[in-house]
Amino acid sequence: DVKVTQSSRYLVKRTGEKVFLECVQDMDHENMFWYRQDPGLGLRLIYFSYDVKMKEKGDIPEGYSVSREKKERFSLILESASTNQTSMYLCATLGGGETQYFGPGTRLLVL
Amino acid sequence: GDSVTQMEGPVTLSEEAFLTINCTYTATGYPSLFWYVQYPGEGLQLLLKATKADDKGSNKGFEATYRKETTSFHLEKGSVQVSDSAVYFCALGNYGQNFVFGPGTRLSVLP
Numbered sequence: 001d002v003k004v005t006q007s008s009r010y011l012v013k014r015t016g017e018k019v020f021l022e023c024v025q026d027m028d029h030e031n032m033f034w035y036r037q038d039p040g041l042g043l044r045l046i047y048f049s050y051d052v053k054m055k056e057k058g059d060i061p062e063g064y065s066v067s068r069e070k071k072e073r074f075s076l077i078l079e080s081a082s083t084n085q086t087s088m089y090l091c092a093t094l095g096g097g098e099t100q101y102f103g104p105g106t107r108l109l110v111l
Numbered sequence: 112g113d114s115v116t117q118m119e120g121p122v123t124l125s126e127e128a129f130l131t132i133n134c135t136y137t138a139t140g141y142p143s144l145f146w147y148v149q150y151p152g153e154g155l156q157l158l159l160k161a162t163k164a165d166d167k168g169s170n171k172g173f174e175a176t177y178r179k180e181t182t183s184f185h186l187e188k189g190s191v192q193v194s195d196s197a198v199y200f201c202a203l204g205n206y207g208q209n210f211v212f213g214p215g216t217r218l219s220v221l222p
Contacts, residue, residue: 004154033210040119042200043155043212090154097162098143098204102154 003027004103006091011108019078021106023091029101031094032074034058034066036087037105043090049074081110113138117201117213124191124220132186132216134175134201142203144168144177144184149198149215158186158199191220 007022023032031050035043035058045058047066055066063085067075078085091103117134124130136144143162147155159168164179173188184201201213 035212040214042115042214043202045210092155097160099145099157099160100147100155100204100210102147102156104152104154 004091004093004101006089006103006106008106009104011106013078013081013108013110015082015110017078017081017110019081019108019110021076021078021089021091021108023074023076023103025072025074025093025101027093027095027101028071029093029095030071032068033092033094033100034064034074034076035090035092036060037090038087046076081108083110086110113142113203113205113209113211115201115203115211115213117199118216119214121217121219124218126193126220126222127190128220130186130188130191130195130218132199132201132218134184134186134213136182136184136201136203136211138182138203138205138211140205142205144175145202145204146173146175146184146186147200147202147212149200151197155200191218193220193222196220 003026033048034046049055049068065077089106092100145160146158148158149155159170161168161177167176175186198215200215204210
């Protein structure tokens with residue numbers, strides 16, 4: 001089974017802090033994604049990466065950056081956390097047949 | 112751009128009732144269509160998918176048929192169980208990079 005893990009299930013941070021969310025996969029998938037999930041809005045793509053050191057902006061990249069130094073690891077960085085970044089963050093990889101595999105999510109609260 | 116529309120719910124049914132969750136889409140080209148399910152406290156997991164017109168995806172008693180003429184991919188199940196209580200997301204994927212999700216439909220099944 002594909003396993004996608006995220007570093008934290010719950011995080012509480014203060015406004016202005018730099019926040020790192022990490023995602024690790026064990027299936028050698030090339031494509032990885034970061035989404036945020038908000039009620040009534042579904043999932044919105046923040047960034048995706050199709051190879052090591054390669055990244056593409058999604059629909060809502062403002063206030064975020066990403067890092068992919070190794071194939072199995074894709075990090076999402078909030079440079080200066082703000083209250084409107086309080087959300088559920090989901091990491092995913094892309095397997096065969098365009099099927100995405102999701103991690104359990106990180107629920108971030110910014111105070 | 113591409114988009115997915117689905118009934119937001121919440122949908123509340125009694126056990127053994129018939130379920131339909133409507134999903135329609137707009138897209139360029141010939142996308143693949145997906146239903147993902149999110150159980151409480153977990154990430155999304157693939158429920159079923161269809162990759163071309165008239166294909167029927169099925170899994171765990173759920174079915175959906177890719178209807179190009181009506182741009183729809185409605186999810187159905189003949190007899191729901193309490194364990195089906197979850198949030199269901201309709202999604203489309205184009206060429207393995209552009210994935211678009213609907214807002215999700217929360218289903219509650221009462222015993």
